[in-house]
Amino acid sequence: MLGVARICLEATAVSATAVAAHAGPALTSVAPLRRLLLPRLSGVGDRGHVALSFDDGPDPHSTPAFVEALAEYGVKATFFLLGRMLEAAPELGRELLQAGHEVAVHGWEHRPMPLRGPRATFADLARATDLIASVTGEAPRWYRPPYGVLTAPAMRAARRLGLTPVLWTNWGRDWAGGSTPESVLATVTRDLSGGATVLLHDSDCTSAPGSWRNTLGALPALLEEIDRRGLTVGPLRDHGLDR
Template sequence: MKNDEPTVGRRVLLRTAVFLGVAAAAGLVTSGGEGLPGTPAPGSGPAAGPGPNPAAGAPGALSRGLPEKAYRLRPMTAEAPARPPAVKPAVRTRPIESLPTDPGTAGADAMVLTFDDGPDPRYTPGILDVLARYGVRAVFFVCGEMADENRDLLRRMVAEGHVIGNHTWTHPLIPKLSRPALVSEIGRTSDVVRQAVGEAPVWFRAPYGAWNRAAFEIGAELGMEPLAWTVDSLDWTEPGTTAIVSRILKGAAPGVVVLSHDAGGDRSQSVRAISSYLPQLLARGYRMTLPVLPTAQPG
């Protein structure tokens, strides 16, 4: 072997080392990870592809068995966007009193019959019988204390296609109640209806038509729209069957909401009256319908 062969070999090794050093500095060569905890020995697994160095804590380190910082293992709840607050129902400043009456709308030839204060087993079944005879549906604004004792009548109402509304628990004068008392009056009634028929009321009516801000707010919070009336039959005064019939027929008009009662006193006149005025209204071309929840912005 010639004397200069070792020298040439050393020169090749030095050039190779310099090249590798420059390449490593330029990022062209990466470490195989040998000696790091949990890293497979060479040849024991698939070759690592190009990408960030796992040893630097980059994504993918955990899947390769490298230790991850604890904060990377916890959900970033502090960084997550906050959930938007629940949107409260719009609160009305006055109740709905009639149906839309523009030509072509559902209320153009329609009226709504409503009955308050029940259900009463002495009178409500008679009214339901007349409604069923003519295939008509109505709205029954029930008082919780009556509904609680007559849940079978609530179930009959729903089975026959009628709508149940909330008329408070004891029929109080709302403006004289504290807010907690009013919450109880309205909330308990909705609870009883929901327990009996599976759904809470979506309509609310203030006893005596005595509304206040709290009634609108609480009703809205429970998902109910306030419905008043256009024509008061005054049947609660027990004026006689003829007077009740006359008043309703005189007030009949497109979009009208009629107020009658099926409890709260002797309502035998109300039962006889509906047997008379209902077929007359139908003969005049009116349709007895149910109110539809409005889609327009409440006012």
């Protein structure tokens, strides 16, 4: 019986190790820990700059309004695109590039990475990356996993595809039901400082219906607040992460 018990314990330990190897990087979803231990992954860049990023588009119902609002302030941003959304609206992807914005990979489907094995993970990232490059004519540089949860297979897939994972330091919780322009602004600026990467959403395809309107409503005040603090704002390509 002791031999059987030992075998069971060893099997349990091996299983636990395998799970940790697969999902261990998901600990990076804990923002304070991530910012302290992995500042580059968090998107901490030049101290005089704030990187502005949007997830979940391109969405014909909402993304054009963000492009227009950003144009009014002369601001460029990084848009993390979902493959399935780009497939449905490829012209929007091209318009983002033509407007001077940067496009990046958010995956094909907005599903948690820990639920996928290595093959499915690579297939998801490769499919999205190939479509973005094909539609826009520009190979994407950055990758942000859904929910900000990385896994070992996702990190390996990103490396194979030449993508650099970047999460965020500040968000507006604009995806939540009950959010308002005021709550989005207050949340995203609560501890905003130079070097921050801001996460917002230009689509409600994975968020509360109509939530993008709160984000859009908060955007002018956010850009004005960043300017008031003497900081510049722009896409990740200008954020100094390569240094």
